[in-house]
Amino acid sequence: MLAGGTDRTSVVLEWLMAELMRNPRVMKKVQKEIGRVVGKKPQIDMNDIGRMDYLKCIIKENFRLHLPGPLLVQREISDNISIGGYDVPAKTRLFINAWAIQRDPSTWERPEEFFSERLENNRVDFKGYDFELVPFGVGRRGCPG
Numbered sequence: 001m002l003a004g005g006t007d008r009t010s011v012v013l014e015w016l017m018a019e020l021m022r023n024p025r026v027m028k029k030v031q032k033e034i035g036r037v038v039g040k041k042p043q044i045d046m047n048d049i050g051r052m053d054y055l056k057c058i059i060k061e062n063f064r065l066h067l068p069g070p071l072l073v074q075r076e077i078s079d080n081i082s083i084g085g086y087d088v089p090a091k092t093r094l095f096i097n098a099w100a101i102q103r104d105p106s107t108w109e110r111p112e113e114f115f116s117e118r119l120e121n122n123r124v125d126f127k128g129y130d131f132e133l134v135p136f137g138v139g140r141r142g143c144p145g
C-alpha cells in the first residue's frame with residue numbers, strides 16, 4: 001500500500017514530466033486542451049478532467065512505456081498447462097513481463113516512441129481487460145489502488 005501510494009505514483013509522474021519535456025509537441029497539445037476545457041476558471045475540477053481526452057491519452061502512453069511494476073506479482077500455476085507450445089507443470093512460478101508486452105512490436109507500431117495519438121479513439125485501457133496494456137496488472141492480484 002505504501003509503495004503503491006508513494007513510490008509508484010511519484011515514479012509515473014516523474015516519467016510523465018520527462019516525456020513532456022522531451023516531446024514539446026505533446027506538451028503544447030495538452031496545454032491547449034487544458035486551456036480550452038478550463039478557460040478562465042481559477043481551478044480545475046473532476047468534471048473538467050473527464051473532458052480532457054488527450055490528457056488521458058498521454059497518461060496511458062506514459063503507463064505503456066514507463067510502468068513502475070514491470071514484472072507484476074509472481075503467480076503460481078495451479079494446473080498443468082500448455083502455452084505457446086510449452087508444457088508448464090502445476091506449481092510453476094510465473095513472471096509476467098508486462099514491460100515486454102507493452103513494447104511488443106507485433107501489437108504496438110514503433111513501440112519505443114512516445115506517441116500518444118495511438119491511443120486516440122482506441123478502446124484499449126489499463127483497467128485489466130485489455131492484455132496489451134497492463135500497468136496495474138490483471139485478475140485477482142491486480143492493483144486495488
Ligand code: HEM
Pocket residue numbers: 001002003004005006008009012067068069072073074134135136137138139140141142143144145
Ligand atoms: C501509479 C500507481 C500504481 C501503479 C502503476 C500500480 C501498479 C501495480 C501493479 C502492477 C501491481 C501488481 C498487479 C498484478 O500482479 O496483477 C500492483 C499491486 C498492488 N497495488 Fe498498486 N499500483 C499503483 C498504485 C497503488 C496505490 C495508490 C495503492 C494503494 C493505496 C496500491 C496498492 C496495491 C496493492 C495492495 C497491491 C497488491 C495486490 C495483491 O497482491 O493482491 N497501488 N500495483
